[in-house]
Ligand SMILES: Nc1ncnc2c1ncn2[C@@H]1O[C@H](COP(=O)(O)OP(=O)(O)OP(=O)(O)O)[C@@H](O)[C@H]1O
């Protein structure tokens with residue numbers, strides 16, 4: 001173009017050089033502008049997705065609120081055990097639960113757990129045990145009736161409020177890619193003897209001290225891979241460190257052998273703090289599949305088809321047909337183990 005224009009005499013060589021250098025200066029900014037326009041739609045979509053994640057209601061955080069933490073500190077100072085809440089009664093009042101797709105899981109649940117009581121929850125698979133646990137932990141609101149922890153409805157307390165007094169250990173345990181200690185304390189300041197006591201009660205002290213760096217061993221994705229039973233025991237120790245008034249174990253000892261399981265449950269039934277004069281121990285709700293575990297409980301709840309079909313001691317419930325069949329099956333499975 002420049003040669004043709006200079007030949008025609010309409011522009012000078014200087015004009016052509018000027019235009020060329022101007023274009024070479026403009027190339028980079030134009031490229032950047034093009035890149036921006038190309039990235040814009042992708043960023044908008046990404047932002048939408050991140051917003052979606054941020055908008056999700058928060059899960060219960062295991063850390064107590066700052067106020068209950070200071071209460072805990074003062075409780076420790078005076079030597080008495082227990083979290084900010086103290087002993088609490090758990091009540092289910094005509095509770096029902098149905099999934100959005102219309103399937104009724106639980107109905108007409110009437111239940112009262114006294115402080116310090118240990119209760120085994122027994123029922124066939126799919127009978128609604130985990131659903132009952134989720135209701136107690138305030139993870140899902142009941143569709144009917146009310147679940148109360150210490151007199152307050154879980155729906156008003158919210159999952160975080162419930163977590164102040166209720167600690168739940170689920171079958172699927174989660175460990176962070178961090179040290180054993182960090183996985184137990186979750187960033188809280190915890191005294192070493194308290195850590196040791198919790199590990200002891202959860203029968204985890206042995207294998208933790210056998211790890212190359214003890215409490216400072218990295219676990220999870222970037223560290224030592226622990227067995228299912230070891231993970232479960234760490235999860236129980238983590239729950240115990242919160243000194244919950246109510247401890248709920250949903251199949252949380254399924255991967256440990258029966259002898260260790262019995263040891264853990266026996267330890268849980270002793271007062272958490274031996275020196276405490278009050279001798280408080282947490283209320284215990286255990287989803288159990290082994291007869292030895294079930295026999296340890298003060299009371300057995302038998303869930304059948306989403307209803308509490310019977311409640312009483314193991315011996316009393318053997319009169320109930322469905323329960324007796326289940327107990328026989330557990331006995332056979334236990335014999336093999
Ligand atoms: N998201 C869901 N949507 C619809 N139905 C569900 C959902 N989750 C669970 N259920 C149903 O709710 C019922 C109770 O489930 P739940 O997990 O409470 O049983 P469970 O007693 O804990 O069984 P398991 O002993 O196998 O753990 C089951 O029949 C199950 O099919």
Ligand SMILES: [Mg+2]
Nearest residue numbers: 129130131250
């Ligand atoms: Mg379950």
